[in-house]
Amino acid sequence: MKIWLDGALRDSESARVSVFDHGLTVGDGIFETVKAVDGRPFALTRHLDRLTLSARGLGLPDPDLDEVRRACAAVLEANPVPLGRLRLTYTGGHGPLGSDRGDKGPTLVVALGGTTRRPDTTAVVTVPWTRNERGALTGLKTTSYAENVVALARAHEHGATEALFGNTVGQLCEGTGSNVFVVLDGEIHTPPLHSGCLAGITRHLVAEWTGAKETDLPLDVLRDADEIFLTSTLRDVQAVHRVDERELSAAPGPVTAKAMRIFDERSAADIDP
Ligand code: PLP
Numbered sequence: 001m002k003i004w005l006d007g008a009l010r011d012s013e014s015a016r017v018s019v020f021d022h023g024l025t026v027g028d029g030i031f032e033t034v035k036a037v038d039g040r041p042f043a044l045t046r047h048l049d050r051l052t053l054s055a056r057g058l059g060l061p062d063p064d065l066d067e068v069r070r071a072c073a074a075v076l077e078a079n080p081v082p083l084g085r086l087r088l089t090y091t092g093g094h095g096p097l098g099s100d101r102g103d104k105g106p107t108l109v110v111a112l113g114g115t116t117r118r119p120d121t122t123a124v125v126t127v128p129w130t131r132n133e134r135g136a137l138t139g140l141k142t143t144s145y146a147e148n149v150v151a152l153a154r155a156h157e158h159g160a161t162e163a164l165f166g167n168t169v170g171q172l173c174e175g176t177g178s179n180v181f182v183v184l185d186g187e188i189h190t191p192p193l194h195s196g197c198l199a200g201i202t203r204h205l206v207a208e209w210t211g212a213k214e215t216d217l218p219l220d221v222l223r224d225a226d227e228i229f230l231t232s233t234l235r236d237v238q239a240v241h242r243v244d245e246r247e248l249s250a251a252p253g254p255v256t257a258k259a260m261r262i263f264d265e266r267s268a269a270d271i272d273p
Helices: 044-058 065-078 146-157 201-210 254-268
Strands: 002-005 008-011 029-037 083-091 107-114 121-131 162-167 172-175 179-184 187-190 227-232 236-243
Touching (some): 002 065, 029 044, 029 065, 044 065, 065 107, 121 227, 146 162, 179 254, 201 227, 227 254, 236 254
Antiparallel strands (some): 002 107, 029 083, 083 107, 162 172, 179 227
């Protein structure tokens, strides 16, 4: 497999990042996961905008977006797959232990992984840990993902594929790698960004295309919601059929099924060439 590192395509077997890269030693890095269908990245400009925002949030230099675009194109061309995920990783670079930042400039890696079309429904669990809606990293897509790894392991222990977090004031926030929507009396709602959730690109498109409202929602809305669904780059729109012990009859419900249809139709067009 060919990946992009330090300005060139390289063989993934021999490509090397320093053991002193700050992405490794202190998690000082950001990333994007971009779906690629038939060699074309989906919504790439939106992902690059968010990469830049995340870089600024961490105080990293702005990524060179021309290079990132070239890297994506080169990796996709070198590894043709019908459906894949581009992983863009951008770190503080390498430098001596204890230094604030790498002294050789940031590291950019673009690699391609596989993915499959998501099942229509899934089970989720809630976790007792909270998202901090006022943290320094809130809303940034950083490589400091260990909390999500722990939460996701909890989900897997319970036969679920996603764990949902509330925030420190008891509101529904997001999943480890997805945004959450609920249907109440036929209306679609999703937590606002001030809940601490990531500004998901799928969340944004789904909200725009379905008219979903941003609403502060207590975590226990999950006990009463008529329907629940998740959105993310790799899940698209995915209905929830079980949350903790609660089974939701007939998932996907009618509102979710419509949102799935709208998303599939509209996202098939190249929204962001
Ligand atoms: N929330 C978190 C924490 C995520 O990591 C992700 C994506 O990885 C999402 C939400 C969904 O965002 P997107 O739709 O841009 O994939």
